[in-house]
Amino acid sequence: MDETTDPERKTLEPILKTENLWKLYHAGKVEVPALRGVNFDVLPGESVAVMGPSGCGKSSLLYVIGGLARASRGKVLVDGNDLTAMGDAERTKLRRSKIGFVFQRFNLLPTLTARATLPSRSISMATATIRTASTS
Secondary structure (H helix, E strand, O other), rough: OOOOOOOHHOOOOOOOEEEEEEEEEEEOOOEEEEEEEEEEEEEOOOOOOOOOOOOHHHHHHHHHHHHOOOOOOEEEEEEOOEHHHHOOHHHHHHHHHOOOOOOOOOOOOHHHHOOOOOHHHHHHHHHHHHHHHHHH
């Protein structure tokens, strides 16, 4: 449903909103657009999934709406706070109070004191085995 068919949607303020959101990366002199004019909003209590093929901009979108990266153009509003108008320190403060992250690869393996003595090939095989076991 959209705001034209759902009267409750008209009265709620979005907890997250993007307006004409762009993220450009630079490869030498070439601009590579990861996001091109993204517009959406999420109301309180809604659940949203970001899905798409590899390279379509999912991670770039999440980094920008999470305040980890700056948008090239457009706006990101989190609970009414404009991330695109904030400096690094302000975005960090907002992230601490309003945004939660679960990093896919952060600290999947416990820190091992013996790890530094293992050959790098052994570490790679152990990591691959653990990843395979955790996905089944």
